[in-house]
Amino acid sequence: xxxxxxxxxxxxxxxxxxxxxxxLLCVPWQAALAGQGEGPAExxxxxxxxxxxxxxxxxxxxxxxxxxxxxxxxxxxxxEGYFRDTGExxxxxxxxxxxxxxADTVYTVDFHPGFSxxxxxxxxxxxxxxxxxxxxxxxxxHISFPxxxxxxxxxxxxxxxxxxxxxTVRDGAVVEIRQPFYYVGLQTVAKAxxxxxxxxxxxxxxxxxTSGTPITVVVNSGDSYLIKTPRDILGWTKFEAGRQDTVxxxxxxxxx
Numbered sequence: 001x002x003x004x005x006x007x008x009x010x011x012x013x014x015x016x017x018x019x020x021x022x023x024l025l026c027v028p029w030q031a032a033l034a035g036q037g038e039g040p041a042e043x044x045x046x047x048x049x050x051x052x053x054x055x056x057x058x059x060x061x062x063x064x065x066x067x068x069x070x071x072x073x074x075x076x077x078x079x080e081g082y083f084r085d086t087g088e089x090x091x092x093x094x095x096x097x098x099x100x101x102x103a104d105t106v107y108t109v110d111f112h113p114g115f116s117x118x119x120x121x122x123x124x125x126x127x128x129x130x131x132x133x134x135x136x137x138x139x140x141x142h143i144s145f146p147x148x149x150x151x152x153x154x155x156x157x158x159x160x161x162x163x164x165x166x167x168t169v170r171d172g173a174v175v176e177i178r179q180p181f182y183y184v185g186l187q188t189v190a191k192a193x194x195x196x197x198x199x200x201x202x203x204x205x206x207x208x209x210t211s212g213t214p215i216t217v218v219v220n221s222g223d224s225y226l227i228k229t230p231r232d233i234l235g236w237t238k239f240e241a242g243r244q245d246t247v248x249x250x251x252x253x254x255x256x
Contacts, residue, residue, distance in 0.1 A: 044146060047073060047094060049111050057117055058141055058157070064094045064109060064121075067147040071097035078110065091122075099169065100149040107169065109145075112137055116256045118158045123174050135174040138167070139255075150177065158255035160239070160246075161186060161220065181219035181226075189214050192247040196235025200224045207235045217251060225251065 049062040066073075074096065077089035091112045098106055108124040108131055120137030141155030149168060156162045161184050166177040189212060196207035200221055209215060209229065216228040224238045225248070239246045244253055 043067070044144065045071075047075060049092065049094065051092075051111070051113050051119070054113055054117070054119060058119070058155075060141070062111065062119060063142050064111070065142070065144040065146070066095055066097055067145060070099075070101065070147050071095045071145065080110075095145075097145050098147075099145065099151065100147055103149075105169075107134075109143070114139075118255055119155075121153070123169070125169070125172060134169060134172060138165075138174065140165075156254050160243075160251055160253050161217070163220075181221050184217040184220050184225065186217040186250050187214070188217065188248060188250045190247060191249050194237055194247045196227055196229075196233075196237060198235070200236055200238075202236065202238060207233055209237075215248070217248060 140153035
């Protein structure tokens with residue numbers, strides 16, 4: 001009887017997992033049908049961040065998107081960003097913005113290029129002349145303030161892929177909104193052979209990928225990645241955190 005109960009629990013866990021994946025894959029067309037989403041980018045204004053010494057490393061550039069009805073553009077260097085080693089100002093004040101229409105609190109958004117290719121955005125609260133950072137800088141290449149009460153960061157920097165994250169401010173601190181998985185959505189190829197497993201714990205091999213096979217990296221959880229094969233078969237693989245190179249092209253730690 002205990003064995004049957006254990007089997008039932010495993011089936012329930014797999015059902016919940018598959019339901020989450022199906023829901024994740026259905027979100028884009030459901031949002032399109034409903035005509036709504038989390039602040040469509042086409043309604044926002046984009047400001048390109050000027051940072052010449054990062055261009056060769058991030059050719060797609062660095063941007064902040066904002067709702068022009070909620071934000072004010074500043075776009076200038078600030079005293080806090082003076083770097084004595086080079087005699088340059090490197091921290092740039094980008095915008096001030098509210099997170100939603102009707103909100104009273106105004107936040108200040110700065111960009112800092114980092115000291116070793118780890119660009120970040122810093123969110124401040126308070127009045128001009130008395131600004132206080134609401135936590136550490138958040139690594140990313142693109143930050144978006146659509147006016148829905150949240151802000152969104154993307155970018156392959158100090159992580160292993162282009163990570164999409166969602167944040168808000170609670171009790172005077174920036175907090176990340178948890179997700180069941182991080183979406184990856186990378187169509188790529190295998191650089192070496194590797195096994196696919198039934199679950200994140202790698203308890204059972206369910207498939208094998210050979211070098212050169214085109215694959216899709218669907219989602220990420222910790223060190224594990226859900227892979228879709230050319231025959232639309234799913235399985236998990238895992239890499240140690242911080243690896244500068246993996247068996248999948250495009251999945252690697254970019255940072256120090």
